[in-house]
Amino acid sequence: MDLFGDLALGFGQAVTPLNLLIALAGCIVGTAVGVLPGLGPTATISLLLPISVYLDKTSAIILLSGIYYGAMYGGSITSILVKIPGEAASVITCIDGYQMARRGRAGAALTIAALGSFFAGIVATVGIAIIGPGVAQFALAFGPIEKTSLLILGFTLVLGIGEGSRVRSVAMIGLGLLLATVGVDLVTGDERFVFDVAPLRDGFNIAILAMGLFGISEVLMMAEDRDSAGKAVPTPTRLRELLPNRSEISQSAAPVMRGSVLGFFLGLLPGGGGMIASFASYMLERRISKTPDAFGKGAVAGVAGPEAANNAGAQASFVPLLCLGIPANATIGVIMGALLMAGVTPGPRLIVDHPEMFWGVIASMFVGNAILVVLNVPLVGLFVSLLRVPRAVMAMLILFFCVIGAYSLNNNMFDVATMLVFGLAGYGLRKTGFDVAPLLLAFVLGRLFEESLMQGLIIGHGEVGAFFASPLSAFFLAITVLILGLPLVLRLRGTHVSLPKNTE
């Protein structure tokens, strides 16, 4: 059957009244879950697994995947409005999205995020339909050694994120990696820095760290801003001012396209997904921008690119599952559980044995993205009106939101205390010139990095040379050396290079 015939089969499955209703419900629940910190898509999908048993297997996957990419957009709303990333993939959006909101361009940021995500969703869906199954085989070339080198390159790129100096960013990356080691080591089984405190065995939760470092520390920064404590952030009231203007649209077009393609390919990698895609897109945009200094101060490209990459990555992460039977991340792992419960074994035979389900899920991505835009763009005005709340009141609402969100993760006060401690630490770090964004990103990538590094060293019998023997790994390491070494070489040769403020 040709591609159009396959897609027609898929749309025949996805555009039934029942499946449309299920996709709508999934997107609404997903958006709500993304907005509320603490209730992540993994937990929500796990809770809804028993319900999915009562649905047809295609409908069940449509519901669960709707929640997944609905949450990706929902997380962006709080990132832009109050600087609390609802999801790990939205951390990057906090940086420029929040600054846009503070300049009175929250509506534009939210609309760009929604339309960018929609476009990326379409690109990813077309990509999955056309080249996904073939490209998925390429992803298998990424073993622990290649992944370690890719992550080292990622950490090098993280150095450029944020407002602090490069050396301070190294300190924050180290701190993030150190915090990621707390808990049981999955390779050796040792408990590290647990001190017989039971909740520490699982390590720190990403949401706890994000709410503390961004949410609580932002409340304290707001408290210092006495001039505007009783005032709200300037917000436009007319519809025309709420939407992006011509300049913002033209600034976001290319980043959205680049982010969509980058996000699609990074989403294919096992262990990939929206988080890595969004930060890689941010770094790419910053590197190629003619005005890198604008990043961190409300650059449109800093919202458009990562948001597109985030959504494309989230959707592309279905490819390793559907084509190879490998879950790309924890949420996709739970969706795999739903497939297994429905008697479907994901893998290379899925497209042959259950073509209606494979193409039905792909067609439902088109439908889900359209629903998200229809659902969210008209609500931009409502979301933006939240910013009219005076800062002092907003600070208290954020406190309620963060404390209850932290508690609801594991229903214990230890998480609340930990979040408040991270909030105070984040405030102290920001006051002393350290940016907390590299810390959080290093924390998120830390566990993946350590796991890959350990496995890579075991595969290479303890020889570091193994990381240079693989051509793909050597390529990533060469780029890392180039990024780190080139400015130094140019400086030694006396060549003047114009560098962004944070790159010393």
Next chain:
Amino acid sequence: VSLIIAAGAAMIYSLLHYGLWSFGMPGSGLMPAIASAMVIIACIWTVLSGDVGEGPRFAAPALGYCSGFVAILPLTVAIGLLPALALVTVAVLRLVEGMALPRAALLAVSTALGSWLLFDRILMVPLPHGALGIF
């Protein structure tokens, strides 16, 4: 300097308790050692390059907020999470922000009630009720 001390302590602890290399395999202490070394070297570099600045000045309102945050934990144990949050909200809005008491109380109570409805009733999150079990 605080970061150097913290990272140094973490490094010493990990070196004493977890091996860097064992049975021809990387040990569980390898990653903490690498991470601590990154923090220590970067911080020492910052200090040596004179990029330390004058030191932070913490404003009084922020310290007021911090006191409120610290009070949440013992208050929750005594009266429950939502009343504790409401009490801290009233105190901060009245004492730090100078808001009128009735307005601050109205805001705190309505937010607590809304949170109770959403989390306790709809999402069935068992919020702690405290020793007094008021809410």
